[in-house]
Amino acid sequence: MENTPTQIKKTKILNYINVFRGLAILLIIMGHTMQFGDSKSIINMINCEMICGGTALFIFISGFLFQHLSAKYEFKNYMSKKWTNVIMPYLVVSIPGIILCLACPVAYKNSFMGLSAWLQIPLHITIGRVHNVPTWFIPMIIIFFLCSYIFLKLEKKGILYKLLPLLFLITIFLPRGVAEYESTIGLDYLTKYEIYVKYIITNFFHFVSLYVFGMYCSSNKEIIDKFYSKRWLLWILMLTLGILDIYAQFKYQYSNYTISKIFLTMLVLAYLKHYDEFILSHKKTNATLDFIAKYSFGLFFVHWYWFFAYNQIFNLPTVAPVSNGDYLTTLGIVLARFIAVAIVSLLSLFLAKKILLKINPEINTRKFFGI
Numbered sequence: 001m002e003n004t005p006t007q008i009k010k011t012k013i014l015n016y017i018n019v020f021r022g023l024a025i026l027l028i029i030m031g032h033t034m035q036f037g038d039s040k041s042i043i044n045m046i047n048c049e050m051i052c053g054g055t056a057l058f059i060f061i062s063g064f065l066f067q068h069l070s071a072k073y074e075f076k077n078y079m080s081k082k083w084t085n086v087i088m089p090y091l092v093v094s095i096p097g098i099i100l101c102l103a104c105p106v107a108y109k110n111s112f113m114g115l116s117a118w119l120q121i122p123l124h125i126t127i128g129r130v131h132n133v134p135t136w137f138i139p140m141i142i143i144f145f146l147c148s149y150i151f152l153k154l155e156k157k158g159i160l161y162k163l164l165p166l167l168f169l170i171t172i173f174l175p176r177g178v179a180e181y182e183s184t185i186g187l188d189y190l191t192k193y194e195i196y197v198k199y200i201i202t203n204f205f206h207f208v209s210l211y212v213f214g215m216y217c218s219s220n221k222e223i224i225d226k227f228y229s230k231r232w233l234l235w236i237l238m239l240t241l242g243i244l245d246i247y248a249q250f251k252y253q254y255s256n257y258t259i260s261k262i263f264l265t266m267l268v269l270a271y272l273k274h275y276d277e278f279i280l281s282h283k284k285t286n287a288t289l290d291f292i293a294k295y296s297f298g299l300f301f302v303h304w305y306w307f308f309a310y311n312q313i314f315n316l317p318t319v320a321p322v323s324n325g326d327y328l329t330t331l332g333i334v335l336a337r338f339i340a341v342a343i344v345s346l347l348s349l350f351l352a353k354k355i356l357l358k359i360n361p362e363i364n365t366r367k368f369f370g371i
Helices: 005-010 015-033 042-051 055-068 075-103 117-127 133-146 148-156 160-173 189-219 222-229 231-252 257-274 276-281 283-294 296-314 327-359
Strands: none
Touching (some): 015 042, 015 257, 015 327, 042 231, 042 257, 055 189, 055 257, 075 133, 075 296, 117 133, 133 296, 148 160, 160 257, 222 257, 231 257, 276 283, 283 296
């Protein structure tokens, strides 16, 4: 693929996408830390519909940036960078999770407890879901990396974006996989492993529409302005589909948070692009959002550990219960947990980076923490 001057110029990261990246990781942390209400209760369904499914935004951004930077694409070099910037930090940051799996398997809900450490380590690393719950994303995104050449080839032939209606139908009718700890109790370790692998593959097909949609929006950036002009329609569609999803959860035990998040993605993107100059003109605000964005991948890697620590210290379950119908107090509890986990995660990454750079100013800290 030949690099033209226009293409090279295009490789500059857009501010509104950078800000979007920071907001997306905050939504992901929120989805883990702010869940509350009894399982299958209406309040829990509403809560999850609002804050869960932030992965959709993250995958959209991945597709957007992949296409945006594709002028310099060369498969071998691309995979080399992904090894350095994604897989290596994943391996490093997996160490605390594997230690927790081995040291306190019951509290940490280690699905593979009882197996030898040497057998557990490759199982954990290749599925991500157990030793650091959010990092199931890494084995899945590796599939996207491996398909990168195919995506660009289909785009060049004018086929890729024509597949979007079909891909969105797959997202609708193939919900995210289920791989909770409770669903693996009593099963042998090979069956458990198979459940987690199916979870990753299912999620690849579930989310591929968002990745390709991100590529489409990057290739056709003018459409983002159309999203803004149609923002009220998008609001109506997002809220309507969110309500329908809550009804489907209540009536049919079907949930698909991704559908409403597609429209949330379009809205956030539209507002950020429209107000980009306004955000840039407020330097402190933009600097704060830029700081969060730069640390977004590191936050993704470490926040689960601090979430677990917080729950152990304050004796809280993952999903906070509502006592005597006091929803306001419960909301305050989970909001405090979100703020604490986000801030401590940021501080720990900031300090770790500072320490590494003090030891060796030339070191590439992205290899360790993704930042």
